[in-house]
Amino acid sequence: MxxxxxxxxxxxxxxxxxxxxxxxxxxxxxxxxxxxxxxxxxxxxxxxxxxxxxxxxxxxxxxxxxxxxxxxxxxxxxxxxxxxxxxxxxxxxxxxxxxxxxxxxxxxxxxxxxxxxxxxxxxxxxxxxxxxxxxxxxxxxxxxxxxxxxxxxxxxxxxxxxxxxxxxxxxxxxxxxxxxxxxxxxxxxxxxxxxxxxxxxxxxxxxxxxxxxxxxxxxxxxxxxxxxxxxxxxxxxxxxxxxxQTAFAIEFVEGINEVEKAIVLNEQHYRRGDITHQVVRSTEVRKKYKQDSNSPHDNTSEFQVGDIVIGNDTFGKYKNELQVVLEPHADARKNKVGQIIDVEHLLLPFIHPWSKFKFTEK
Missing domain, CATH: 3.20.20.70 (Aldolase class I)
Known part of the structure; x- marks a missing residue:
């Protein structure tokens, strides 16, 4: 409809x-x-x-x-x-x-x-x-x-x-x-x-x-x-x-690179069907960008709910996979590239298995 x-x-x-x-x-x-x-x-x-x-x-x-x-x-x-x-x-x-x-x-x-x-x-x-x-x-x-x-x-x-x-x-x-x-x-x-x-x-x-x-x-x-x-x-x-489909408004970190920015803004994301409580995983993008280098940055602090992270060069086959953080955790193999604005955190529970979503820069 x-x-x-x-x-x-x-x-x-x-x-x-x-x-x-x-x-x-x-x-x-x-x-x-x-x-x-x-x-x-x-x-x-x-x-x-x-x-x-x-x-x-x-x-x-x-x-x-x-x-x-x-x-x-x-x-x-x-x-x-x-x-x-x-x-x-x-x-x-x-x-x-x-x-x-x-x-x-x-x-x-x-x-x-x-x-x-x-x-x-x-x-x-x-x-x-x-x-x-x-x-x-x-x-x-x-x-x-x-x-x-x-x-x-x-x-x-x-x-x-x-x-x-x-x-x-x-x-x-x-x-x-x-x-x-x-x-x-x-x-x-x-x-x-x-x-x-x-x-x-x-x-x-x-x-x-x-x-x-x-x-x-x-x-x-x-x-x-x-x-x-x-x-x-x-x-x-x-x-x-x-x-x-939900299009989250996000703010980028200063250290984001052009590959990461393209992954965030230019791709159609969807959540994997076999979900986890810790993150929303958008995995198809890692295949498209598997040849692109992605040096570690903004990867030493604990990630918080609503953070957008992307696997860096140390993450093997998961390099350039995009994830939305649902539970706080630390992992140096991921770069924080931005965060969903606070007032839009109420949208996170509606990203179900296979849900499509996008991002726009605030």
Missing amino acids: KRQLGISVYPDHSDIQADKEYIALAGKYGFSRIFMSMLEVTEGKEVVAKKFKELIFYAKGLGFETILDVAPNIFEELGISYDDMTFFHELGADGIRLDLGFDGNKEAMLTYNPFGLAVELNMSNDVAYLDNILTYQANTPYLYGCHNFYPQEGTALPYDFFEKCSQRFKNHGIRTAAFITSQVGEVGPWDINDGLPTLEIHRHLPVEVAAKHLFATNLIDDVIIGNAYASEEELEALSQVNRY
């Missing part, structure tokens, strides 16, 4: 021109999905329809898919029904996110709406909600899952719970999404905004690191910035994230 980057906009807390400029900027950097909140509408149906329609069709013209976040009170406010999706179709929406659920049969029926609108479910519950909907023979290509975000510091999901919730959806091949938070965005749906992440460990992380983590889990297809407005620097950083 192809992976997307998304942004969030809050038309009832923002200026439509500012929203358009933000959407256009995100489009410039390859974003293709919008989470648009309708939870706070208080104006009449005609005013709401005009504003949302203008914004959604503008986004559609730039290639964006827009999912509207809705709740039962909105249907009452606007005088519309869950049984008729015409209103949302006329707005140009590609789907609606159900902030609250029904009995399973209702959600399944909604996926057969005549307009082909997607129905997105709340993923942040470890219950058999999805299974119930699927027993009613839902139209699964039009069924999405999306986690919640959490504006209050300390209230977002712990990783183990997030994993269990997400696995329920991935087991059925459902498209999934989760939120990360801009470190500068101040606009959200409520008057409290300590950031809008799905995972608590992401609340104060750079957006690109949080996105790398979500993609590395292989549980999330679409990563959405929960708050607005992210900076252009953040959008650009996210646009450079490899969505399909």
Whole structure:
């Protein structure tokens, strides 16, 4: 399933021109999905329809898919029904996110709406909600899952719970999404905004690191910035994230040579299938560079977790094998050539047997 980057906009807390400029900027950097909140509408149906329609069709013209976040009170406010999706179709929406659920049969029926609108479910519950909907023979290509975000510091999901919730959806091949938070965005749906992440460990992380983590889990297809407005620097950083394999940001030691630098940056690495706890081994590179000399350097101190080491000339057949350190150890036959930046150490547990990975220089 192809992976997307998304942004969030809050038309009832923002200026439509500012929203358009933000959407256009995100489009410039390859974003293709919008989470648009309708939870706070208080104006009449005609005013709401005009504003949302203008914004959604503008986004559609730039290639964006827009999912509207809705709740039962909105249907009452606007005088519309869950049984008729015409209103949302006329707005140009590609789907609606159900902030609250029904009995399973209702959600399944909604996926057969005549307009082909997607129905997105709340993923942040470890219950058999999805299974119930699927027993009613839902139209699964039009069924999405999306986690919640959490504006209050300390209230977002712990990783183990997030994993269990997400696995329920991935087991059925459902498209999934989760939120990360801009470190500068101040606009959200409520008057409290300590950031809008799905995972608590992401609340104060750079957006690109949080996105790398979500993609590395292989549980999330679409990563959405929960708050607005992210900076252009953040959008650009996210646009450079490899969505399909982990690309560690690293800092090189001063003593690295050109052969080592080529091994690190120019090759497709993967972890051997017969793994060890001590290091991640990328062994194919030693075959390609077996004729290249590699004198010892930076090889006398104990290596630490996240260090990148390469076998030197004293390592026999293992010369020029690249390893990522998982447990501290010392071995003078290896040169330290760099280290993964500290905030990306949380990505290491997702390098499994045969996992593909790359490196970029910080």
